[in-house]
Amino acid sequence: MSWWRVVSRSPLESSPARRLEAHRHVGFSRPVQYAPDPNGCLEERIQAAEERSDPTMFRVENRAQFVEGINPYFDADAVARVFEPWGGAPLEARTSGRLGAEYQMHIDPALVNDMFSVMVAHSEQGDPDEFGISYRHLVVDWYKVYRPEDFPDGRIVYSSVLGDIRQMITAFRPTVVSCDQFNSAYVTENLGDYVRSRNMPTQVYEETATGQKNSSMYETLKFSINTGLVHSYKDDLNRGGDWRCLLHAMLDSVQLVNGKIDKPRSKELGHLDLVDCLAVLCSRMLGDQSGARRDLLTPVSFIDNESVMREREASARFDTTSAFANIYGRR
Structure with a gap:
């Protein structure tokens, strides 16, 4: 996995088509933030404190970059x-x-x-x-x-x-x-x-x-x-x-x-x-x-x-017949 950061910004061109070229990026291999660790360095302890304050939001916004895939087998x-x-x-x-x-x-x-x-x-x-x-x-x-x-x-x-x-x-x-x-x-x-x-x-x-x-x-x-x-x-x-x-x-x-x-x-x-x-x-x-x-x-x-x-499929299933019946008042 790669992350990107802006390293310089050139003046915007007058042409809208050229504005996409106004940033130069380089890749780096580490996450853009520290992993939460209550026993780690200062930045890691700060992350751990934020996670304790709101674990649900932290998992969505911060821990996502440490996840290997969208369907991990193990918790x-x-x-x-x-x-x-x-x-x-x-x-x-x-x-x-x-x-x-x-x-x-x-x-x-x-x-x-x-x-x-x-x-x-x-x-x-x-x-x-x-x-x-x-x-x-x-x-x-x-x-x-x-x-x-x-x-x-x-x-x-x-x-x-x-x-x-x-x-x-x-x-x-x-x-x-x-x-x-x-x-x-x-x-x-x-x-x-x-x-x-x-x-x-x-x-x-x-x-x-x-x-x-x-x-x-x-x-x-x-x-x-x-x-x-x-x-x-x-x-x-x-x-x-x-x-x-x-x-x-x-x-x-x-x-x-x-x-x-x-x-x-x-x-x-x-x-x-x-x-x-x-x-x-x-x-x-x-x-x-x-x-x-x-x-x-x-x-x-x-x-x-x-x-x-089975649960995932059931929650994603959409019954179009029932939906149209409800819309048009039909059984």
Whole structure:
């Protein structure tokens, strides 16, 4: 996205046709205002104060420039809460597992000229809420995105990446290592040989995706994010220079288009593969917990895509027969 500002103004020409040429503009890549942050610099604190005074108007007039699209799949405020402190302190990336926790890993391989993503997470049982319901929470421990430009010839070197992943398998000893079905045969074979050679009780397999399965996984992830069941540290992988970490930026970029999940590819974020990793791990480790006293949950937390689109279509539908009948007094 680009923003523009006026850098000079030349005298207006007498001809109306030339007046459009009276301004010279240059583009710049940052927003024209600071993102609201109550703990940030002076300008960010001012923005946060304005947001507190009138959140609705601020969302329309100010926060719009930070939105990735007009139909975000995840609620922006719920996504921001993913990166808040959990367990009394901010989360940090881990480099090894701890006793008593069960870890799982998901890998999203790519072509040698695209991004390669991997994520490790574990689940924890949360405290009962005010209704006495206890949910399982997903805690993200470590993730990494390998970019082609990170390598000398601009192509991902699989041997180097798999060497890192093998080290993390040894450090976390996950019970499951799954790979996205795309371009994964070599990865699963290599890692399967590795865990067998070390007698690790780790399952390594290809995660086969279907449209229905993908939709179900993302609905589970959305519910889990909306109800505060997903927690992650803030990474330093975002090279776009904005105020969000890479995983945060990717979650904000997922769209709902014509009732379907859309993950628009960009140069900075790739195919949003980290979100796929998070969806797989969340679905597998937490499952669908929306059935627990749904009547007591915040309504937005468990509204599925089909219901959303049905409501949108119903509100936009216009019955021309009834309209003309009312105009002309006919039944």
